[in-house]
Amino acid sequence: MEAEAANIVDRAARICARRGERFTPLRRRILELIAAAGRPVGAYELKDQLGAERGPVxxxxxxxxxxxxxxxxxxxxxxxxxxxxxxxxxxAxxxxxxxxxxxxxxxxxxxCKALEQHLIDHAATLGFAVEAVCVEVAGICSDCRDKAATAA
Ligand SMILES: [Zn+2]
Ligand SMILES: [Zn+2]
Known part of the structure; x- marks a missing residue:
């Protein structure tokens, strides 16, 4: 996970450089913390982690x-x-x-490009112009399903 987080940060640095965006130490560190967590991280958790490292943020x-x-x-x-x-x-x-x-x-x-296009097309029938699509699907991952199967 550590090596993977480093790769993610390196890639982000390259993307920002190419786009002429500044990849400041804070931007880098926050991305690093999210990458290292390997799970969803909330803003306040990040604030606390940063605060412990560099003083109140x-x-x-x-x-x-x-x-x-x-x-x-x-x-x-x-x-x-x-x-x-x-x-x-x-x-991209x-x-x-x-x-x-x-x-x-x-x-x-x-x-899932097909799903996005479907939403965009359907929204258009209501005269709605889609600007961003974010689909959140709840369920059980394969690891947890395996664990549940062995526990049963
Ligand atoms: Zn993505
Ligand atoms: Zn799971």
């Missing part, structure tokens, strides 16, 4: 940084949990379809 600072990372497609916000996960495919701007395990809380990203 104001919540708006954390939210601004999360908005930046989200805007760059480097993380996804999980609205139902008010928490954040790193994006699995940050190279995209909508998010997230599979959220209700047992262990892990999140998998399942890119």
């Amino acid at each position: 104001a919540p708006p600072t954390v939210y601004r940084t999360l908005d930046f990372l989200d805007g760059q497609g480097l993380i996804h916000r999980i609205h139902s949990k008010n928490a954040y996960v790193v994006c699995a495919q940050a190279e 701007a995209h909508s998010a379809e997230l599979l959220i395990c209700r047992a262990c809380g892990r999140v998998a990203e399942l890119p």
Whole structure:
């Protein structure tokens, strides 16, 4: 997980450099913390972790940084949990379809262009112009299903 978090941060640094965006130490550290967690992390948990490392950090600072990372497609916000996960495919701007395990809380990203297009087309029949799609799917991940099967 540590090596993976480092890869995610390196990739983000390259993406920001290419886009002419500043990848400040705070942006880097917050992305690193989310990547290392390997599960959804809330803004206040991040604020507390940062506070322990570098002294008090104001919540708006954390939210601004999360908005930046989200805007760059480097993380996804999980609205139902008010928490954040790193994006699995940050190279291109995209909508998010997230599979959220209700047992262990892990999140998998399942890119689904067909579903997005379907929503966009249906919304258009109501005259609605879609700007962003974020689909959150609740269920049980394969690890937790395996565990449940062996426990039974
Ligand atoms: Zn993504
Ligand atoms: Zn699970």
